[in-house]
Structures are given as C-alpha cells and as structure tokens.
Amino acid sequence: MLPSRWFPELQHFPDEQAAPAALLQTRARILQQPGHALLLAGLILAAAVLIALVVIGLKWRFRVDATWLAMLSGVLAGGIGVAIAQFKLRRPMQRDLRRQPVNMGIPVCTGCGYDLRGNTSGRCPECGVQVHTSDASEPS
Numbered sequence: 001m002l003p004s005r006w007f008p009e010l011q012h013f014p015d016e017q018a019a020p021a022a023l024l025q026t027r028a029r030i031l032q033q034p035g036h037a038l039l040l041a042g043l044i045l046a047a048a049v050l051i052a053l054v055v056i057g058l059k060w061r062f063r064v065d066a067t068w069l070a071m072l073s074g075v076l077a078g079g080i081g082v083a084i085a086q087f088k089l090r091r092p093m094q095r096d097l098r099r100q101p102v103n104m105g106i107p108v109c110t111g112c113g114y115d116l117r118g119n120t121s122g123r124c125p126e127c128g129v130q131v132h133t134s135d136a137s138e139p140s
Helices: 008-012 018-032 036-062 067-103
Strands: none
Touching: 008 018, 008 067, 018 036, 018 067, 036 067
16 A cells, blocks of 8 residues: 555545545546556556666677576566556546545545635635635535
C-alpha cells in the first residue's frame, strides 16, 4: 500500500479502514478506464526495450559477457516502468480520491485537496478554485 504522503487526500477519510478501501477502489476504477492498463503495460515494455538496447550496446562496445548485466537490466526495466506508470497514474488517482470525501459530505477542494470545512467564501483559499458554498459548509 502506498504511504499517505503520496496521497495526502487519504487524511480526509473518516477512519483508518475507509482510506485503504478508497485507495483500492480508486486504483481499480482508474485501471478500468480505457487506456490506463494499456499505458501501464506499454511503459513497462518501453523501459525494458530501452534498457535492453543499452545493455546490448554496452556488451557490443566493451566486448564483455554481460549476463549479470542483462538480468539487472530486467529488474531495472520493471522498476523504471512501474515508477513511470505511478507518475502517470497519480494525478487521476488524486482527483478521484478528492471526489470521494465530497460525495460523503466532507468539503474538500477537488482542485488541490484543501479541507474546506468552515469556508464560506465560495473559493478555495489554497488554489482559488470556485467551490459551491454548500460543499464548504460544515457537514451535518
């Protein structure tokens, strides 16, 4: 499970069981959207091909037996691919995690994740996004 520092939106959930469940639901929803699972597979494959080409080039240039380098490149390709995919999928996951507390009646800015309880101005003080004043009032 990713730490909450990656998704500070998790602090808006009412209890400790709701946050992990929301993160799992969000990840499932994002990966079900057209193209996101394909993006993940494509990024991992692209990283693997790029690192394999670098290994082949190094092996050819320095004329060494690079079996250990080939194995290491596979591990690196997987790690780099997952890191790139995490970076690309993080924004949609954050947007979804910001909408969930709003749907539960907890006023949170969908633009930046700022807690809007007690805000009556109709605008987020953190990022300036216009919010409905009914969303910013204290939940009952």
